[in-house]
Amino acid sequence: MADTSLRRKLTVSAALGLLLVPGCSAEQDLPYAEAIQLSPDTLEGLATRTVAVQVDHSAVSYRYPILGESHPLTTEVRTRMAERQTAFLEELPDHGRPELVQDVELLAASEDVIGVRTSAVTSGVREGGTETSTLWYDSASGEVLPWTSLFRDESALEAAHLAVARVLRDGYQLSAEQLPGLLGKIAQRAEADPDSVSAGASGSEREPDQDTGAEADGTGARDAEAREDADAEAPTPGDADLADPEQAWEAAERWAESPLADLAFSTAGGLAVRMDPADVPNAGRSGEVLLPVEPEEAEEVLSELGYHARGAAVGSNADPGDFPFDGTLTAEGNTLDCERLKCVALTFDDGPGEYTEELLDHLGEYDARATFYVLGSLVGEFPEVVERTHAEGHEMGNHTWKHDDLTTLSADGVAKDLERTDQAVQEVTGEAPPTLRPPYGAMNGTVSDATEHPIILWDVDTMDWQSRDTSAVAEHALSETKQGSVVLFHDIHQSSVDAIPDVLEGLHDQGFHFVTVSEIFGDGLRPGETHTDARVE
Numbered sequence: 001m002a003d004t005s006l007r008r009k010l011t012v013s014a015a016l017g018l019l020l021v022p023g024c025s026a027e028q029d030l031p032y033a034e035a036i037q038l039s040p041d042t043l044e045g046l047a048t049r050t051v052a053v054q055v056d057h058s059a060v061s062y063r064y065p066i067l068g069e070s071h072p073l074t075t076e077v078r079t080r081m082a083e084r085q086t087a088f089l090e091e092l093p094d095h096g097r098p099e100l101v102q103d104v105e106l107l108a109a110s111e112d113v114i115g116v117r118t119s120a121v122t123s124g125v126r127e128g129g130t131e132t133s134t135l136w137y138d139s140a141s142g143e144v145l146p147w148t149s150l151f152r153d154e155s156a157l158e159a160a161h162l163a164v165a166r167v168l169r170d171g172y173q174l175s176a177e178q179l180p181g182l183l184g185k186i187a188q189r190a191e192a193d194p195d196s197v198s199a200g201a202s203g204s205e206r207e208p209d210q211d212t213g214a215e216a217d218g219t220g221a222r223d224a225e226a227r228e229d230a231d232a233e234a235p236t237p238g239d240a241d242l243a244d245p246e247q248a249w250e251a252a253e254r255w256a257e258s259p260l261a262d263l264a265f266s267t268a269g270g271l272a273v274r275m276d277p278a279d280v281p282n283a284g285r286s287g288e289v290l291l292p293v294e295p296e297e298a299e300e301v302l303s304e305l306g307y308h309a310r311g312a313a314v315g316s317n318a319d320p321g322d323f324p325f326d327g328t329l330t331a332e333g334n335t336l337d338c339e340r341l342k343c344v345a346l347t348f349d350d351g352p353g354e355y356t357e358e359l360l361d362h363l364g365e366y367d368a369r370a371t372f373y374v375l376g377s378l379v380g381e382f383p384e385v386v387e388r389t390h391a392e393g394h395e396m397g398n399h400t401w402k403h404d405d406l407t408t409l410s411a412d413g414v415a416k417d418l419e420r421t422d423q424a425v426q427e428v429t430g431e432a433p434p435t436l437r438p439p440y441g442a443m444n445g446t447v448s449d450a451t452e453h454p455i456i457l458w459d460v461d462t463m464d465w466q467s468r469d470t471s472a473v474a475e476h477a478l479s480e481t482k483q484g485s486v487v488l489f490h491d492i493h494q495s496s497v498d499a500i501p502d503v504l505e506g507l508h509d510q511g512f513h514f515v516t517v518s519e520i521f522g523d524g525l526r527p528g529e530t531h532t533d534a535r536v537e
Helices: 006-020 072-090 154-172 181-192 224-233 245-254 295-301 304-314 356-365 383-391 411-429 445-450 470-480 494-509 517-524
Strands: 047-055 058-066 099-109 113-123 129-138 143-145 263-265 271-275 289-293 343-349 371-374 395-398 485-490 513-515
Touching: 047 494, 058 072, 072 099, 072 113, 072 129, 072 143, 072 513, 099 263, 099 304, 113 304, 129 304, 143 245, 154 181, 154 289, 154 295, 263 304, 295 304, 343 356, 343 494, 343 517, 356 383, 356 494, 383 395, 383 411, 395 411, 395 517, 411 445, 470 485, 470 494, 485 494
Parallel strands: 058 099, 343 371, 343 485, 343 513, 371 395
Antiparallel strands: 047 058, 099 113, 113 129, 129 143, 263 271, 271 289
């Protein structure tokens, strides 16, 4: 039913997840946490975007939720996926057809906080596997934060690690020496020198004389040199303020090897910490290990944001109708941070024309966004083409009414020409063009003073209008394009449109992402100013 409560969805999902984990059952003896994770598709009013690009040598796909116009969490998730995709494509082997699949699940959602877990699954390469990360959006600050921000301080982080270590000791019968990675280092440090454990963590650790799987007389303890090595490798709690975004991210770097980086909240109200079964002796044939940190222990370590996140996760807003996804937050806006990525803006002048729809087909195969600098006089001749161009996420730019040299006009003439073109585009798409490209790139002070549009030129000119040579056009674009380039084409020439499949494939192979002019410049556009590229030197 459409009005099924979120609480019920969580319970059913958790139960199904428990049954689907190999080696786990409701009667199992091993500790197990029922993690709260939701597919974005389960929430009414929350839009998602799914993209797949398949070529002869590779396949990439991704899905992400659209949380509103240029929402910070959408931008961060999408940008991280793009970074991972670029790294994947730049490292492709010479044979086979590797695949990268990226996805997002919701860990919590309310008006106060949204949590997501991203996953990247690589196959067909030597070091394939799954990479995960979690992100939390705090609506009060408008910041995207790391997992460390869920904890009160670094002493609480240490306490949480010791709690997880105790679950492995008691539930999986592991000795201190068998505890994997950072858990083992912190637990062994605490066992060897209880005074080194911060006050906030001491209550979560067993007394030194209790059975830990080693001999009570200390014969299982490591020698002093080994302890010093462990101390050097394991983070020592400092005085970082995890409520401060910058310090929380710095702490996430220090604790990067922590299994808590992939935590969720459990249906019981505690934490669910995911571990690789290969790192947990006695885990059996389980597909994954989800270790519980009980609610009362979580109470001692969570920050204010952590409390909000837990409340959102376990269903303080149980009715999906109360969630901040009411169907209005579906506009994507800018979803890539091009300062961090290999972005390129493909631009097409002088249309729309008879070849524009064929060009749109080519762009669609790569989920490529482009910018079309249209002539106002042609918009009325090809309204369906303009409407489709806009509907498929491309940007419309102003290229004057009928390609007049703006430097030959008065200030009033320039303003009227551009306004007439803006109106023609807005009548079809509902939006006026945000930028201007003057014909021939010709401009002067009169032009810049007469317009509120940022003026966009280019740094890669394919000279397609002159050569009409498909191969030469593609080769020039591929050899000259750099991160942040604005590339000039004309979609009124068949030879230019025929070059685009090779351009798209070649730049995609190099790890480029195809964005609009507004996306590539971000907040750097200013009315009346001239911009040629957004290259990062």
